[in-house]
Amino acid sequence: MEYIRITSIEDPLFRSMHNLMKEVFPPEEVLEYELWKEPLEDPGIRVFVALHEGEVVGTTEYRYYEDWNVAMTDFTIIGREGHGIGRFLAQHRLKDLHALAAANGKELLGMFAEIYDPYRVSDYEFGGIKPMDPFVRREVLSHLGYKRTDIDYVHPSWNNDGEAVTGLDFCFMPSDDSMSELPAELIVNFLTRYYAVLPEKPQAWLDMVAKLKQREKVALLPL
Template sequence: MEYKRITSITDPNFKKLHDLMKEIFPPEEVLEYELWKEPLEDPGIRVFVAINGDEVVGATEYRYYPDWNIAMTDFTIISKPGLSLGRFLAQNRLKDLQKLANNNGKELFGMFAEIYDPYRVGHEFGGVRVMDPYVRREVLSHLGYKRIDLDYVHPSWENNGEAVKGLDFCFMPMNDELESIPASLVADFLTTYYSILSNKPKEWIDMIEQLRSKEIISLLPL
């Protein structure tokens, strides 16, 4: 299996990836095909696919932020069982991020991720059993992710001003004993991460203001 980066919408593997995203994720979570042009060409955004033969069977998108020495996992897709895709993607992603952090003269501090909470909002992920949100949540907990103590919403990627709920915002510290992180880090990160969307819901704006009123925010069990 090959771990290959995609940097252009003209890459044939990107069409396969985008079709996979539309099969698995809800519409408000999938950026339109043409709008991927700039993100893919951005050196800071890393989109990798797992290729088995000529088929795209998995993918992960993530970013490293050198100023904060943290990463963000945008999404992970596993389309088939029996290929150890979860470990393949997680291990290759971590190796790549550790290399980026080392090039920055540091050891990676940790990684953010949005995680569905199926106990609040059900979602079938296109009926793909290996993407079952109950299983994914436990896998991410096993990897070391912790839930940030926050009533979380995010702006819809359809840029329609709607607040997307039913997710937790989480952080995987490289030091598993870490129990809190600066609230300003979370606020600054989310403000930067969603700067591409011009139409922010009031719930999101209020959440950011609440974060800026705190010094630290707790990391809770997932």
């Protein structure tokens, strides 16, 4: 299996990757094909595919923020069972992030991720691919070390229609597992920058950020 970075929508592997995304994720979670041009060309956004015998069988997108020394996992897709694709992507991603942090003269503080909560929303099918089942994914991510931030979380729809998307938790995987809280300011700054690309923000998201600005710390809870 190969770990290959995608940096252009002209790359034929990107078409395969985008098709895989549409098979797995709900429509409001998938950015339109043409809108990927700038993100893929952004050196700070890292999009990789797992290529097995010429076929895209998995993909992950993430980014590293030098000023905060944190990463964000945008998504991870496992497109086929029984090939160890999840571990392959997680190991290569973490190795890459540790290298980026080291080049920044630091040890990685940790990594954010939005994680579906199937106990609140029951109709996520994820293309019928068993490793992508939200119950399975949630437990795997818990095993990896992700913790749930103590926030009533919503995020803007990637359709940029001003709708609020619920049914997810905003989580953090600290490099130091004993870490039990994060500065609220870090979360506010991160979410503000991360969703700057979407001008249409739902009121629920604005209210969530406003409440966070009134807090000093946010607890990290079991996932």
